Amino acid sequence: MATAIYPGTFDPATFGHIDLIRRAAKLFDKVVVAVAENRDKSPLFTLEERVVMLKEVASGFDNVRIIGFNNLLMACAREQQADTILRGLRAVSDFEYEFQLAAMNRHLDPGIETTFLTPSESYAFLSSALIKEVASLGGDVSEFVPPQVMQALKRAYSAAP
Numbered sequence: 001m002a003t004a005i006y007p008g009t010f011d012p013a014t015f016g017h018i019d020l021i022r023r024a025a026k027l028f029d030k031v032v033v034a035v036a037e038n039r040d041k042s043p044l045f046t047l048e049e050r051v052v053m054l055k056e057v058a059s060g061f062d063n064v065r066i067i068g069f070n071n072l073l074m075a076c077a078r079e080q081q082a083d084t085i086l087r088g089l090r091a092v093s094d095f096e097y098e099f100q101l102a103a104m105n106r107h108l109d110p111g112i113e114t115t116f117l118t119p120s121e122s123y124a125f126l127s128s129a130l131i132k133e134v135a136s137l138g139g140d141v142s143e144f145v146p147p148q149v150m151q152a153l154k155r156a157y158s159a160a161p
Contacts, residue, residue, distance in 0.1 A: 001029040004115065005082035007073050009036050010050050011043040012149045013057055014131055016123035020088050023117060025061045032080045033058065037070035044132055044156055057146040074108040085114045090124050 004024055010017055010033075024031045033054055037047045045053070047068045054066045069076040077085060085105060087098050102114035118124070126144055135141050135153040142150050 002084065003030040003032065003080065003082045004028040004084040004086045005032045005034050005073075005077045005080055006086040007034040007036055007069075007076070009038045009041055009043060009128065010054055011038075011041065011045055011128050012050070012131060012145060012153060013054050014123070014126045014128060014145050014149075016088070016090070016119045016126040016144075017054075018057060018146065019120050019123050020086070020117050021058055021061065021064060024086050025064050028084070028086075029063060031061070031064045031086070032082060033064060033066045034073070034076055034080070035066065035068045036073075037068065045152065049152065053146075053148055053152060056148045072108075074105055074112065077112050078109065082112060085112060087114060087116050089116045089118050090127070 004027070006021065006024060008017065021031065021033060035047060035050045035054060043050070047070070051066055051068045058064050058066060067080070073085070085102075087101070089095060089098060098116065105112065105114060119126070131141050131144055131153075136157050141153065145153070
């Protein structure tokens, strides 16, 4: 059975992320969406909140499991018995960084490949950072995020000083 691990911060999850999950669920027997703690990015939502949101929005995929992790990705991939690390490429500018990550990951464990997927064109410009910026300034991002995420963004930014 082929297992892919799709790591990310998912702060918050967007329709671009959901698009990649949907497509990966068709390509792989199992997909593990691994939500990174990633304190360096100062996430808006806690790890637990991001895991819960993703579980809600990805509940329709029978072969997808959502987990949180706070260790090295390759260690998590081994724990999950993943054959492939799934990464999304939105633009050419993403490629150089992703290429470096793939090379380092291959060095750490040559038995785990990296697979790149590009999002649907309608989501190619989306990023969680852009969603947060627009939402924090009162902009409507409801066409880019699931309703559960939209509600969480409203709560987060209405509570901000």
